[in-house]
Amino acid sequence: MAVVKGQYNLFNDLPPPADKPLKFKPADRPIWTENKAKLIERYLFYFVMVTKHGAYIDGFAGPQYCDREDAWAAKLVLESKPSYLRKFWLCEIDPKSIERLQTLVSGQPKISGRRVEIIDGDFNSNIAGLLASSDIGDRVATFCLLDQRTFECDWQTLVTLSQHRRDYKIELFYFLATGWIERSMSGLKDREILRKWWGRDDFEKLPGMGSFDRRQLFIQRMKDELGYKHVYPFPIYSKERGGRVLYHMIHASDHDEAPRLMNRAYRNALSERENLKRLQKDLKELWGDTGRGEKPIRT
Numbered sequence: 661m662a663v664v665k666g667q668y669n670l671f672n673d674l675p676p677p678a679d680k681p682l683k684f685k686p687a688d689r690p691i692w693t694e695n696k697a698k699l700i701e702r703y704l705f706y707f708v709m710v711t712k713h714g715a716y717i718d719g720f721a722g723p724q725y726c727d728r729e730d731a732w733a734a735k736l737v738l739e740s741k742p743s744y745l746r747k748f749w750l751c752e753i754d755p756k757s758i759e760r761l762q763t764l765v766s767g768q769p770k771i772s773g774r775r776v777e778i779i780d781g782d783f784n785s786n787i788a789g790l791l792a793s794s795d796i797g798d799r800v801a802t803f804c805l806l807d808q809r810t811f812e813c814d815w816q817t818l819v820t821l822s823q824h825r826r827d828y829k830i831e832l833f834y835f836l837a838t839g840w841i842e843r844s845m846s847g848l849k850d851r852e853i854l855r856k857w858w859g860r861d862d863f864e865k866l867p868g869m870g871s872f873d874r875r876q877l878f879i880q881r882m883k884d885e886l887g888y889k890h891v892y893p894f895p896i897y898s899k900e901r902g903g904r905v906l907y908h909m910i911h912a913s914d915h916d917e918a919p920r921l922m923n924r925a926y927r928n929a930l931s932e933r934e935n936l937k938r939l940q941k942d943l944k945e946l947w948g949d950t951g952r953g954e955k956p957i958r959t
């Protein structure tokens with residue numbers, strides 16, 4: 661398909677073979693850390709435009725900022741329109757953050773067919789039970805946000821998530837604390853935390869590695885050990901700290917087009933939403949008729 665001036669050009673190529681990585685240009689406007697939630701919301705908007713349904717698991721769902729609800733991923737995703745996501749699991753360990761989640765959920769309008777559960781406690785301990793008792797089967801498109809602070813998400817949790825669905829694995833959006841991980845690793849007295857986070861006994865090699873190599877190793881493990889077909893890092897920047905990369909959000913998916921969709925979200929997260937007819941046309945060209953709702957969707 662030829663690229664016509666003014667058209668979105670992210671959908672014009674066939675998906676690359678899994679061993680030939682896509683190269684994304686840096687975004688024109690950096691995603692500052694307080695805009696991460698907008699990125700997540702925008703990606704899930706594209707996601708539901710394709711799937712027309714879906715489940716959302718937020719492993720570390722409490723608000724990062726006490727006074728910035730507009731930067732809270734769980735809130736933005738819950739309130740995003742069209743409200744095609746049907747099942748939500750919002751997991752949190754801190755009692756005050758649980759209260760915030762309860763207030764958030766109880767303030768939402770009732771949406772027919774939607775169920776939102778708040779799961780109190782350690783996500784790592786709860787994930788297996790959550791999945792076993794969920795109705796996430798092989799046909800339920802599922803996105804899991806793992807927005808930890810540094811080392812809270814155990815590797816085993818990623819294994820559990822990746823093994824739940826047989827065909828297209830649960831998509832992951834994983835926080836990697838690039839900007840302070842070296843310091844945090846060196847200062848950590850309880851090495852067991854590091855071992856669980858890394859999920860292997862060779863974690864002591866990590867503090868000496870360069871940041872890029874460590875990130876690449878993590879990405880490679882998500883491919884080799886968890887079996888994800890596509891894994892891409894998206895840098896998130898700090899406005900306060902001279903625009904440097906604060907951390908990466910790592911997107912793991914088995915869908916050939918998911919990396920492009922995430923890149924589209926990354927580039928557009930701070931702009932007005934695209935014209936829906938245009939977007940639906942792009943998606944239709946990409947996926948064909950995605951089932952229900954070929955009429956323009958009202959938001």
Ligand SMILES: C[S@@+](CC[C@H](N)C(=O)[O-])C[C@H]1O[C@@H](n2cnc3c(N)ncnc32)[C@H](O)[C@@H]1O
Nearest residue numbers: 720722723724732733752753754782783807812
């Ligand atoms: C970085 S914040 C999440 C930010 C949030 N995604 C947002 O958009 O504002 C991490 C959250 O994880 C919670 N947390 C830490 N360890 C946890 C665990 N083991 N299980 C569940 N939640 C945990 C913290 O209390 C905190 O609310």
